[in-house]
Amino acid sequence: MREAHRRETAGEDIIHMEVGQPATPAPRAARERVARAMSEENLGYTLSLGLPELRERIADYISTRYGVTVAADRVVVTAGSSAGFVLAFLAILEHGEGFGLPSPGYPCYRQILKALGFSPHLIETSEDGRWMPTTTDVEALAASGAAGLLLASPNNPTGTMAQAPRLKELADRCAQHGLWLISDEIYHGLEYDVEAETALAYSNAAIVVNSFSKYFSMTGWRVGWLVVPEALTRTIERLAQNLYIAPPTVSQVAALGAFDGIEELEEIKSRYARNRSLLLNELPAAGLTNILPADGAFYLYADIRDLTEDSEAFAQTMLREIGVAATPGIDFDSLRGHSYLRLSYAGAEHEMSEAVRRIGTWLRSR
Numbered sequence: 109m110r111e112a113h114r115r116e117t118a119g120e121d122i123i124h125m126e127v128g129q130p131a132t133p134a135p136r137a138a139r140e141r142v143a144r145a146m147s148e149e150n151l152g153y154t155l156s157l158g159l160p161e162l163r164e165r166i167a168d169y170i171s172t173r174y175g176v177t178v179a180a181d182r183v184v185v186t187a188g189s190s191a192g193f194v195l196a197f198l199a200i201l202e203h204g205e206g207f208g209l210p211s212p213g214y215p216c217y218r219q220i221l222k223a224l225g226f227s228p229h230l231i232e233t234s235e236d237g238r239w240m241p242t243t244t245d246v247e248a249l250a251a252s253g254a255a256g257l258l259l260a261s262p263n264n265p266t267g268t269m270a271q272a273p274r275l276k277e278l279a280d281r282c283a284q285h286g287l288w289l290i291s292d293e294i295y296h297g298l299e300y301d302v303e304a305e306t307a308l309a310y311s312n313a314a315i316v317v318n319s320f321s322k323y324f325s326m327t328g329w330r331v332g333w334l335v336v337p338e339a340l341t342r343t344i345e346r347l348a349q350n351l352y353i354a355p356p357t358v359s360q361v362a363a364l365g366a367f368d369g370i371e372e373l374e375e376i377k378s379r380y381a382r383n384r385s386l387l388l389n390e391l392p393a394a395g396l397t398n399i400l401p402a403d404g405a406f407y408l409y410a411d412i413r414d415l416t417e418d419s420e421a422f423a424q425t426m427l428r429e430i431g432v433a434a435t436p437g438i439d440f441d442s443l444r445g446h447s448y449l450r451l452s453y454a455g456a457e458h459e460m461s462e463a464v465r466r467i468g469t470w471l472r473s474r
């Protein structure tokens with residue numbers, strides 16, 4: 109990202125397929141709500157668990173979207189889902205305890221766990237299993253003495269999902285073994301075929317992590333939420349109070365407004381869908397032939413083993429020679445990621461077709 113930025117500042121025409129964020133701002137309704145609040149409201153600290161009105165609104169959203177009823181008391185507004193992970197891990201784990209993380213996966217899970225003195229337990233998933241853990245993995249996790257499983261569906265970097273029956277199987281198996289299930293649902297809303305189900309549909313003990321960053325297009329506002337079992341709310345309230353007092357008030361106000369911007373967000377999503385189709389249709393002819401069609405998020409995870417055994421060098425050369433930035437797989441899977449590349453399609457449509465053109469010309473000339 110730094111190199112892409114440096115080249116862009118120096119005047120090069122860079123296509124950003126390395127970014128994990130929407131190219132769009134927060135929906136207009138969110139920005140207007142904040143603009144009003146800036147001139148009319150105090151915007152001091154809120155309660156540690158968040159603005160009561162926002163907690164209610166999130167509970168309503170969950171009920172409308174999934175048909176699952178959740179008491180607003182179980183909703184905790186957080187400073188991005190990133191803070192949600194810190195709170196959840198601290199609330200449920202003892203020092204040194206292990207936690208299961210499917211690999212490839214979002215790298216911050218393991219870094220957060222390590223930084224807090226817990227121990228990541230990596231689970232190798234497979235392309236054949238759509239990069240999702242299996243019940244056998246849950247059995248092995250339980251046997252290892254780990255405290256739980258973190259599931260991200262749709263997943264970053266693969267965009268693949270554990271659809272409802274598989275999610276239920278995993279939730280049931282975790283419950284059988286007394287394992288915690290943390291479900292990272294940050295890419296919910298961004299599915300292109302089958303809608304993602306929430307872990308809350310199958311378990312009242314699951315901890316759900318979500319955010320306004322991705323579907324709601326509000327990365328920089330740093331606002332997200334947790335849904336936690338009732339017994340955990342007091343612990344989490346105390347942790348949040350001590351760690352950061354309360355999530356940013358201005359962002360919570362924006363988040364309230366964001367729920368009135370769904371139409372705009374659906375338009376953004378249809379652009380992602382068009383980008384996804386374009387890339388899935390055209391990248392194979394350009395020379396990236398092995399890409400699993402992703403179910404959601406805005407990522408494709410390309411198997412590039414025919415082209416390189418060093419995804420980092422490959423990404424650097426691609427950036428240097430054709431100005432297309434992508435993320436090497438080793439960021440997400442230190443064992444097998446050297447032969448994978450993550451391509452983000454959150455950018456503009458014309459950028460996607462230009463990227464395909466550049467990649468095709470480049471790979472043919474190598």
Ligand SMILES: Cc1ncc(COP(=O)(O)O)c(C=O)c1O
Nearest residue numbers: 128188189190214264319321332
């Ligand atoms: C899978 C996943 N979870 C969580 C996050 C953290 O997002 P935030 O803290 O902005 O909510 C990201 C960010 O890229 C992500 O990809």
